[in-house]
Amino acid sequence: MSEPIIHMENIKKHFGNVIALNGVTFDVRPGECHCLLGDNGAGKSTFIKTMSGVHKPTAGEIFFEGRPMSFDSPRDAMEAGIATVFQDLAMIPLMSVTRNFFMGREPKKGGIIKRFDIDRANQITMEEMRRMGINLRAPDQAVGALSGGERQTVAIARAVYFGAKVLILDEPTSALGVRQTSNVLATIDRVRNQGIGVVFISHNVRHAMAVGDRFTVLNRGQTLGTAVKGEIDAAQLQDMMAGGQEMAQLEGSLGGTV
Amino acid sequence: MTDATDGADERIKSESVVTRLMKRPELGAISGVILVTIFFLITADRSMFTLSGIMNFMTPAAQLGILGIAAAMLMIGGEFDLSIGSMVAFAGLIFGVLAVNMGLPLILCIPLTLLAAAGMGAVNGTVVIRTGLPSFIVTLAFLFILRGASLVGLKWFTGGSTQLRGVRDAVEGDFLTPFFSGDAFPGLFSWLAERGIIDSFNSGAPKVPGIPVEILWFIVMALICTFVLLRTPAGNWIFATGGDDNAAANSGVPVKRVKIALFMLTACAAALVAIITVIDAGSTDARRGFMKEFEAIITAVIGGCLLTGGYGSAIGAFFGAIIFGMVTIGLTYTDFDQDWFQVFLGGMLLLAVVFNNVIRKRVTGER
Numbered sequence: 001m002s003e004p005i006i007h008m009e010n011i012k013k014h015f016g017n018v019i020a021l022n023g024v025t026f027d028v029r030p031g032e033c034h035c036l037l038g039d040n041g042a043g044k045s046t047f048i049k050t051m052s053g054v055h056k057p058t059a060g061e062i063f064f065e066g067r068p069m070s071f072d073s074p075r076d077a078m079e080a081g082i083a084t085v086f087q088d089l090a091m092i093p094l095m096s097v098t099r100n101f102f103m104g105r106e107p108k109k110g111g112i113i114k115r116f117d118i119d120r121a122n123q124i125t126m127e128e129m130r131r132m133g134i135n136l137r138a139p140d141q142a143v144g145a146l147s148g149g150e151r152q153t154v155a156i157a158r159a160v161y162f163g164a165k166v167l168i169l170d171e172p173t174s175a176l177g178v179r180q181t182s183n184v185l186a187t188i189d190r191v192r193n194q195g196i197g198v199v200f201i202s203h204n205v206r207h208a209m210a211v212g213d214r215f216t217v218l219n220r221g222q223t224l225g226t227a228v229k230g231e232i233d234a235a236q237l238q239d240m241m242a243g244g245q246e247m248a249q250l251e252g253s254l255g256g257t258v
Numbered sequence: 259m260t261d262a263t264d265g266a267d268e269r270i271k272s273e274s275v276v277t278r279l280m281k282r283p284e285l286g287a288i289s290g291v292i293l294v295t296i297f298f299l300i301t302a303d304r305s306m307f308t309l310s311g312i313m314n315f316m317t318p319a320a321q322l323g324i325l326g327i328a329a330a331m332l333m334i335g336g337e338f339d340l341s342i343g344s345m346v347a348f349a350g351l352i353f354g355v356l357a358v359n360m361g362l363p364l365i366l367c368i369p370l371t372l373l374a375a376a377g378m379g380a381v382n383g384t385v386v387i388r389t390g391l392p393s394f395i396v397t398l399a400f401l402f403i404l405r406g407a408s409l410v411g412l413k414w415f416t417g418g419s420t421q422l423r424g425v426r427d428a429v430e431g432d433f434l435t436p437f438f439s440g441d442a443f444p445g446l447f448s449w450l451a452e453r454g455i456i457d458s459f460n461s462g463a464p465k466v467p468g469i470p471v472e473i474l475w476f477i478v479m480a481l482i483c484t485f486v487l488l489r490t491p492a493g494n495w496i497f498a499t500g501g502d503d504n505a506a507a508n509s510g511v512p513v514k515r516v517k518i519a520l521f522m523l524t525a526c527a528a529a530l531v532a533i534i535t536v537i538d539a540g541s542t543d544a545r546r547g548f549m550k551e552f553e554a555i556i557t558a559v560i561g562g563c564l565l566t567g568g569y570g571s572a573i574g575a576f577f578g579a580i581i582f583g584m585v586t587i588g589l590t591y592t593d594f595d596q597d598w599f600q601v602f603l604g605g606m607l608l609l610a611v612v613f614n615n616v617i618r619k620r621v622t623g624e625r
Contacts, residue, residue: 074508075510078510086508088504088505089505090505090506090508090509091505092497092498092502092505092506092568093501093622094497094501094564094568094569094618094622095497095498095501095568099494099497102494103494103498103505103506103509103510103511104495104498104506104509104511105509105510106491106494108491113490114490114491115489115490116489116490116491116493116494118488118489142621142622144621144622145622
């Protein structure tokens with residue numbers, strides 16, 4: 001087993017008197033997809049925000065490539081190579097795919113007056129999107145005209161292109177249809193094969209099982225343990241997420257379809 | 259979503275030139291110019307489209323266009339500036355006081371006036387960002403503050419009058435005056451007149467002595483702003499800031515700096531118009547630039563800017579201003595009552611907003 005890129009040890013986060021995280025341990029290795037599962041309010045969002053530098057942990061340690069690390073801002077984390085694709089995707093519908101792709105990090109050319117090298121930007125965008133399995137009609141197509149899955153893929157391709165070592169995906173499949181979901185899952189697989197560590201946040205066990213190598217379940221701000229693929233089945237994960245008994249009762253009344 | 263095969267997606271029809279054009283924000287303004295031109299070709303006296311007639315409507319178009327292009331840049335960046343018109347009066351006051359009361363040369367007057375305006379623009383921008391209030395309401399406050407300050411200031415410096423005279427005498431002979439007043443290229447125009455290429459009076463002097471300088475400023479500004487928007491990182495930041503400032507900030511765009519810079523730009527555009535028109539009139543008064551904020555915004559909207567930001571063009575505003583100039587001046591060449599102009603303008607604005615909305619839906623593929 002290779003060394004983890006990022007290792008978070010016993011992370012605690014309190015907001016005033018609310019304990020959002022109460023000792024979470026989590027790590028990601030290069031080329032794996034580690035799923036972080038949990039129901040609403042389990043602390044998933046707080047945890048990934050801690051990992052991406054938005055929040056500072058109240059207690060606990062973060063090791064990045066083996067060294068203790070403390071991120072002061074999302075910028076710090078981004079520069080270290082931790083890219084987060086939040087649910088809003090940070091995409092602007094009225095702008096072209098290229099303009100979105102390079103937003104804030106435009107390639108420049110020219111001497112005294114630095115110009116936005118739009119030709120190179122277009123070319124890179126087309127190439128990177130093709131590598132993710134999407135043939136754009138044109139790089140100046142507006143992002144608003146893309147499907148949800150394609151937008152998700154643009155966001156992922158952008159993070160990968162800008163040198164992500166760890167890619168955190170916040171519920172990338174939550175608003176997508178069946179086809180789109182499988183496309184995004186395929187994209188995750190491609191990213192993983194490039195040696196990037198993927199953190200896949202979801203509350204959908206089936207989506208997680210489809211691509212995950214390891215699974216960590218969060219419940220009430222605590223990790224309930226990490227399982228390796230093959231050691232656990234969907235039903236067990238589901239039970240852990242929901243905290244056991246109530247779910248069993250519900251499933252009974254719904255005929256076991258959840 | 260497409261499959262990972264090579265070649266284009268078979269489900270997407272290739273776009274015709276017309277469809278591609280439809281997606282350009284300035285399309286509306288350009289077709290507007292064509293429509294208005296046809297209208298006046300039919301209804302107006304033929305002298306409207308002679309060289310002197312064109313200069314006649316291009317001069318007010320240029321004065322408004324300088325403001326309109328700046329307003330368009332700010333609107334693309336997602337904000338409004340309703341204080342542009344009052345800023346013209348305020349900058350006119352500062353310029354007048356520096357030139358007449360303090361007797362400074364233009365090489366000092368102009369940078370100091372622009373600096374003062376940029377400072378006010380920065381205040382506008384900072385208040386908008388710090389309070390998080392809509393720029394509409396913040397700059398509405400400055401509309402009154404600056405108009406009032408201009409009035410009070412004029413009375414102070416003139417000893418009770420609301421008009422400050424003597425600017426022309428003060429700037430006469432200054433080596434910078436030709437850049438901000440009068441006509442450019444007089445040599446070229448008399449040369450053309452001598453050869454009979456353009457109309458001349460019996461004396462041999464050309465009927466049009468040159469291109470009014472504001473038209474050149476107007477063209478230069480349209481070109482620079484278009485370049486910045488389409489071909490520089492700053493342009494991408496302006497679109498991003500206006501499109502979604504949160505997403506832009508998360509992607510590393512310096513949203514606050516962009517917005518403050520744009521407020522400074524509109525204020526400086528107002529100061530430039532103030533300098534040009536004050537030298538031209540030889541005096542400044544408290545009503546200078548009255549209602550120009552609305553005309554500038556109309557220009558930007560006719561030019562294809564969305565009220566919600568993130569979309570628009572400087573070239574569009576350029577043509578929007580030309581439409582404005584043509585309609586204002588053009589009606590005097592027709593048999594229509596000149597006061598139809600406001601009706602016409604309101605109609606154009608309404609049409610432009612509806613049209614822009616359709617375009618936006620086409621661009622984003624909404625149905």
